[in-house]
Amino acid sequence: MNNEIINQNTVRSEIPSLAIVVPCYNEAEAFSRGVTELSKVINDLIAKKKIKNDSYILFIDDGSTDNTWFQIKQAGEEMLHVRGLKLSRNQGQRVAMLAGLTSINTDVSISVDVDLQDDLNCIEQMIDKYMQGNEIVYGVRDDRSKDSIFKRNTANMFYKLINLMGVNHIPNHSEYRLLSKRAIHCLLEYKEQNLYIRGVLPLIGFKSDKVFYARQERIDGQTKYSFFKLLSLAIEAITSFSVFPLRLIAILGFGTCILAIISMFYGVISKIGGFAVQGWSSLIISIFFLSGVQLLSLGVIGEYIGKIYIETKQRPKFFIDETIGKF
Structure with missing residues (x-):
């Protein structure tokens, strides 16, 4: 009986409005395919009555030096569910994502990269888990076979090291996630300049779940994460959450x-x-x-x-x- 009461209180009945938050930096080659596929996802979810009609995709141009912003503006003029935001200069992916999260007004957000290496089929699964009462849904890679041996091994070493240091971290989770409006509000309460979002989210403590997927190879453009950027990210993760x-x-x-x-x-x-x-x-x-x-x-x-x-x-x-x- 108690379980039935708990389930009735946590399962949501009203479908949410969704903002897909997409940081972009020099993604002119990948943008056309990205906006097309993401628009299909939005329209499909609206048709299935999984999300409200006023849902949209928000592209954040992180100070790109190519014509990424021009393409975002063009898509915003031609497509109903596309919006854009341009930062004054390059600030990095996480700051661009925070800029997007502070600008949206929907019930939930899902952050994803425009290169579409993350499986877009998980978006519907994330919405389903939100409807089950979760405030945060992590996209977790359960197959890293497409990564190089070096990247795969160094990633595993990093997760083991950061767990050893007592940091609550979701292994093999990047920036692909769903956040409810409530979770976003709590996340934005953290005011530090170098906000390591992956480490902060588990500290919020709301009900959360995971969806698993295999990360695909990048088709268009080039990755913006060099070895030294990844190393810098690892150092920041450690120094932000552990002494x-x-x-x-x-x-x-x-x-x-x-x-x-x-x-x-x-x-x-x-x-x-x-x-x-x-x-x-x-x-x-x-x-x-x-x-x-x-x-x-x-x-x-x-x-x-x-x-x-x-x-x-x-x-x-x-x-x-x-x-x-x-x-």
């Missing part, structure tokens, strides 16, 4: 002190016993080792101090240069 690196420095410093004390006793005993070995090799190795540890420690501390410095300035995350469609 474990700072604790590791303290542990390493303590261990080094213990080794120094042991070495001191060994040196004294060797000198008294008359079997001290003359030479500079051990000294040079020790100097280089300790210098490396110190520089690495300063680098980690500097990363945290840099984040504090950026946060204290409280600069605006973005400025909107132009819009197309009704806001």
Whole structure:
């Protein structure tokens, strides 16, 4: 009986309005196919009465240097369910996504990349799970066979490392997700400049679920995530949610002190016993080792101090240069 009451309270009866939020940066080659396929999804869901007629696709131009914005404007003039928003300069995918989330007024949003590597069939599944009472629905890749061996292995290492550091993170989840209006409101309450959305969402704590899919190869254009951008993202994820690196420095410093004390006793005993070995090799190795540890420690501390410095300035995350469609 109690389960029946819970289910009746959580299952939704009114169909939602949907905004598909699509950040774009120099996606002129991929845009035409992307807007066509996403429009089909919107129209199909409206025809099935899964979403309301006022649902739409919001493209955010993240300071593109090609004609991406021109194509967005053209699509907005020709297609009923297309809107556009242009940032004044390139700010990065996550800031572009936040700009989109602050601009929408629908019951739910689904974020997806315009390259369509994420399976669009999952959008209907996400809507179904929202109707079951979920506030957040994660798109999770259960098949990474299309990724290179290097990317697949480094991704697995990252997820294991970040879990080891105590960060609540959804493995193999990127930016493909559904957020309810309630979840978006809570997400926007987090004011930090470098907002790692993937790590923040599990902290919100509302009812959530997952849909699984196989990520496809990119057909049009080129990926904007180089190795160094991915590395920067990993560092930001760790430093935004864990002080474990700072604790590791303290542990390493303590261990080094213990080794120094042991070495001191060994040196004294060797000198008294008359079997001290003359030479500079051990000294040079020790100097280089300790210098490396110190520089690495300063680098980690500097990363945290840099984040504090950026946060204290409280600069605006973005400025909107132009819009197309009704806001």
